[in-house]
Amino acid sequence: MLTDITREEEKRMKKNVPADERQMRDMGDTSKIEETTFYHINYYLYGKAFKGSYQGMRFRLARNPLENVFFKPKEVQDAGTLMATVWPEPFSYENTDDEKKLTKEFPFSEDGKLAAVDWFNEQYESRKEEWDAAKHTDWSSLRK
Secondary structure, eight states: OOOHHHHHHHHHHHHHSOHHHHHHHHTTTOOSOOGGGSOOGGGGGGTOOEEEEETTEEEEEEEESOSOOTTSOHHHHHTOEEEEEEEESSSOSTTSOGGGOEEEEEESSHHHHHHHHHHHHHHHHHTHHHHHHHHTSOOGGGOO
16 A cells, blocks of 8 residues: 555656656566557457557557458458558558558468567567657647
């Protein structure tokens, strides 16, 4: 149980730490995207994409082709692949130029999803300077 002093210290600490760093601290020493970040493989059968961001890197995971096949035969469901995409902040997938996106396809399965998560983490580690630059860029001039 936390004491009042500990709560006050925690409040003070949170006020002085940016949200991204607070989230990283709360995650402990793991500085990577976890498999639990993503939905179960069946979610992608509905023709939905999962989008997220991590430390300046945006990412998207979707079934390819992106269509609702949940009520279709198993052979139709299994015919697709998982498409993983990364790109730098600040824009959404739809509003980012294709040349700034990097995409890789994986088997449509739980193992394929795990491989995609590993790939996301590899992309983050291998291009960390690019993500840091995107994270620290002042995008306020783009506001209307």
